[in-house]
Amino acid sequence: MTLETEVEALRKVPLFHGIDETKLRLLAFISDRTEYPSGERLCSQGEEGDCAFIILHGAADVLVNTPEGEKKVAQVSENSIVGEIAILCDVPRTATLVAANNMDVLTVSKDDFLKLLKEFPDISLEVMRTLALRLERTTRDLADARRGAAGD
Secondary structure (H helix, E strand, O other), X not given: OOHHHHHHHHHOOXXXXXXXXXXXXXXHHHOEEEEEOOOOEEEOOOOXXXXXXXXXXXXXXXXXXXXXXXXXXXXXXXXXXXXXHHHHHXXXXXXXXXXXXXXXXXXXXHHHHHHHHHHOHHHHHHHHHHHHHXXXXXXXXXXXXXXXXXXX
């Protein structure tokens, strides 16, 4: 995959809508492209978050540890960024990511991601928007689950 192809792929990531091409080129340049075969772990819940993942192709299952073992709670697919919570909040990974099929991923290191956010506030605003939407969805899902449990 060329730098141009990576820039085109980054343009499709909602988080980077409205970000000019120069900044997308910089992001593509500072990222590492990695291929993950189906079944391979990208990261594990509880480990230190040292990078974020931008999915260019494929999908990953999001697993969380439960008393009954790992449970799939979501799937993320191309044009998604994941793993940024551990970077931004300086907390351990909140979930495990496992390739659901063959994947192409751009990996952005914690230091480079944070530098990018500091240098380009418009990217920071998009990150906040994305995280706020995820929080709203999680809160809604939790409320629905509690209503369901109360009705049992």
